[in-house]
Amino acid sequence: QVQLQESGPGLVKPSQTLSLTCTVSGGSITTNDNYWRWIRQPPGKGLEWIGTITYSGSTYYSPSLKSRTSISRDTSKNQFTLHLSSVTPEDTALYYCTRGWSDWGQGTQVTVSS
Numbered sequence: 001q002v003q004l005q006e007s008g009p010g011l012v013k014p015s016q017t018l019s020l021t022c023t024v025s026g027g028s029i030t031t032n033d034n035y036w037r038w039i040r041q042p043p044g045k046g047l048e049w050i051g052t053i054t055y056s057g058s059t060y061y062s063p064s065l066k067s068r069t070s071i072s073r074d075t076s077k078n079q080f081t082l083h084l085s086s087v088t089p090e091d092t093a094l095y096y097c098t099r100g101w102s103d104w105g106q107g108t109q110v111t112v113s114s
Contacts (some may be wrong), residue, residue, distance in 0.1 A: 002070035004097050004105035012091075012112050015110055018084040022097030022105060030055050034102055038071065038082045041107075046047040048093075053080050087112045 008020035022036070029036055038050040051061040053071045061069045067082070073080040084091060094107045 001097050004103060006095060006097050006105045006108040008095075008108060008110070010109055010111060012087055012110060013114050014088055014112055015086055015092060016110060018082070018087050018091065018112075019111070020082045020095055020097075020108065022080050022082075024080075024099070025079045027078060027099070028075075029053075029073060030075055034085045036073075036080050037098045037100075038095065039098060042073045042090070044091040050082065050095075070073065072110070 001026045001108055006020055007023065012018045018026045034055045035052050037052045039047055040050055041047050050065055051059060051069050051071050053059050053073055056101045057073060059071050063073050063095055070083045071080060072083070080097070089112045092110065092112050096107045097105045
């Protein structure tokens with residue numbers, strides 16, 4: 001059973017870079033055909049896909065966030081990390097990391113405020 005756990009700051013100031021790490025247990029992030037995603041849900045809104053890093057390290061980003069987003073990984077720690085730059089209050093959301101669409105972390109609340 002794969003388990004995912006998000007970690008990172010709960011409060012970020014506007015214009016700063018938000019960094020969240022997803023630690024995976026029970027499976028390797030390099031296992032073939034696994035796709036690791038970051039998804040968020042702003043308050044009162046639906047789910048929004050942010051980006052994906054594949055088992056081979058390829059990355060894909062939402063067009064609306066691409067200019068501010070990068071996803072990296074540390075295979076030695078079995079982790080992948082979201083970096084979202086130049087944040088604004090509109091980036092306030094519950095952030096999830098997932099494996100495909102079947103396995104989800106519990107989510108971590110991020111608030112952007114001065």
